[in-house]
Amino acid sequence: MALSLSGSSSSTSSVSGSSFPRPIDLRATQIALPFNSHERIRPVSTSLSLVSQRRHLARPLNAHPNPKVSIVASAATIVAPEVSETADVAVEDYEQLAKDLDGASPLAIMDKALEKFGNDIAIAFSGAEDVALIEYARLTGRPFRVFSLDTGRLNPETYQFFDAVEKHYGIHIEYMFPDAVEVQALVRNKGLFSFYEDGHQECCRVRKVRPLRRALKGLRAWITGQRKDQSPGTRSEVPVVQVDPVFEGLDGGVGSLIKWNPVANVSGIDIWNFLRAMNVPVNALHAQGYVSIGCEPCTRPVLPGQHEREGRWWWEDAKAKECGLHKGNLKQEEGSHNGNGNGGVHANGTTTDADIFESQNLVALTRAGIENLAKLESRKEAWLVVLYAPWCQFCQAMEGSYLELADKLAGSGVKVGKFRADGEQKEYAKQQLQLGSFPTILFFPKHSPKPIKYPSEKRDVDSLMAFVNALR
Template identity: 50%
Template sequence: MEAVSWPAASCSVPLVSSGSGLKQTSLQSTFKSSSRVWLPRQGGLSMRAYCAVASAEVAAEPEQVPLKPILTPAQQALQPAKPPPAESGEIELDPEKLAEEMNTCSPLEIMDRALGMYGNDIAIAFGGAEDVALIEIAHQSARPYRVFTLDTGRMNPETYRFFTEVERHYNIQIEYVFPDAGEVEKLTKDKGMFSFYQDGHEECCNIRRIRPLSKKLQGLRSWITGQRRDQLPVSRGKLPVVQIDPSFDGRDGPETLLKWNPLASMSHNEIWRFLTNMNVPINELHTKGFASIGCEPCTRSILPWQHEREGRWWWEETNSKELGINKGNMNNVRPYRRQQEFGGDLYNNPSIIKFSREEMRALGKTTSREKSGVVCLYAPWCPHCQAMDAAYKELATRLEGTPVYIAKFRADGVNKMMCQQELMMTTFPTILFFPKNSTKFIKYPSERRDINSLHSFVMSFM
């Protein structure tokens, strides 16, 4: 049985007519999720259409007098506004007034309004993550809807399987948008497959995401995104539920593309309560510690206390984490650096050597080493470096008295570029083993940074 959303404060209304008797169902007695109520939907009808059919049935029985709900002023305020019918011509509207009107509406009301206004000229942007909630809400509206996704060619296998599962679950056909093959080929030939680790993600994202999206949106008059204010409070904290898109043009030209954000006011926990309660299919990467999901090389799992966006482009600063798709959110945003969040240092153990910039550079370029050593390239503000603090100090204690030294080098700030160019650093932390009597060094390949894994790595070269 499918369900539709309705405000939890709605009153009792006549829903079902059976024989000569009248069944009255209270919305308050139905299944609740967060502050929203989910009602059975019959025959694919929207909630509004379903109530209309039920009322008609009741009115058709002459011996029965239809019950009229008595609403308090507070309950009247919660009733959804009637959306205007979709039109084939231009829709005249005031975006700011519309945003103010819709600001307190539920995601279902916002979705219903958007689909009702634009019909086939609007589409849902689906990223293959928890934004599947948008498809569930659109499905519950019982209106026709379109879904598209950007296939960059570098998604996780789990994400591709998820696309297929979503298509089967909702009986829809996702519109796949691809980058220009020639542009991708040129970038790869010129800079290799992973240039973004050295010079940032923007160039690759421009080719694989932004330009294909721009081309897609030029055929639409409106689009729907899964952006939320709590995803990046610095840049999205004031995200409206509807706005003129600040970054892209639509079919009708510049500054005409209307962008809807039905989930703007929902929190991460509310989204997941909704997905769980409605038994919505989810990307299996979510069960592996991934919160925000993008391309495979640029996405990784996060630790329990980290913000969900920490798994995206983790080698960059927080104020670089808005994809060009959402750069319009960055207006008037104060530059922000994660270094400000952590004032101390890591790996403070008498057995751990602290290298200077000159010592680190000399170690990487030396022609012969008299002793083997392990060096951690780190940034004290990095949550992954912080999580490894106890294990790395324990490693130094275990190897005390052996012919292997343990050292650390702070590799952010002015040292970052040197470490990237000369020491193969791509992420924090990067752990390097420098063998005795060798000009080379070996990079620890795993993200398992517990004491046993680190100790086993070192001992394999002893």
């Protein structure tokens, strides 16, 4: 999928290579790159200070192109120049950093985030009041990127708002879209409005969570508009910066993505005072009583005195109003595995969550099936099997990678399977299948009876493929 590039600049100077005719003032330049850029940022000479490097060695990636240059309309991803500033990937105690920044202003937090991660961080823009994030980024004078998830079911006013924001800031938002085949399968199998009957999680997973996961795999950090007062049931303890508990970043594995929440400690009233003071565009739906804005079928205005999140998924548990993008906010309560407000818990300890790892190239193994597989001393084909639980956020985080792996291994002589190992199957999996935590990944070789456990926390496609290739 092609992505757009965002950019604004008051400079029209032409820049090429790494030689510059004169310094460029980044306070007049906003920068964004496509998520799928294959060229990483290169370090610069240590003879200059970081500030000097940023001000004099950066190219205006988001500057409007020369109108004389012909750009093919279908090639939405433009080859962008580099910024000679390397991302800071040093190990850091983010819990301590969150404490240090807890009393800082949103502008200071935004400035710190952009300073640390450069081109490897992007602002998540939902089309609501988090336009404040873009305004704070502009005020820092630093390069920044903006992306948004287009679910295909947004209000017309939201699309118009996207356009207004792009024109106001002179940028192009990087849009991420759901997989057309997945959307088609969901609608054909369950209809357009199945979420009113069985909860919003499945639809959100297809239309929002998986596209977001793809976007974040190209980043080391992202910036959200979460606030503590948005949802007392799920966001009351949101820190200003944290290691993302659900999604993986560019390097893969737990801890590979940092999540910044610059307005976590800001009230909704103060956000709106800021937007009015800065005279920035806002979504026209706000004037119609909408406060928290999502997809059209799942969002409605709120009445005076109602909390803003009551306008989202109003038919569900008011304590768990999350679509999955911030599922790490959900706390597990006693007697409940997931607390998402949609699925209950059976007496045997399993949940009614919608299943994950669904693919025609992936085999769902029953208890009898995996017992037989484990007993075989010689198999016709090797097997890769994940032991999982649908409610497990780490299983959900690796779903896209595992499905892609299954597609790659189709017809290769390695079968890819899954075994749901929670509930009444958990004790068996712990005793017989080396289950320690979810997910556990096992490789069953062709000519060896004992399965080999995948030892790494990295669950990206390349890491999993390297594991398979080393053993098959």
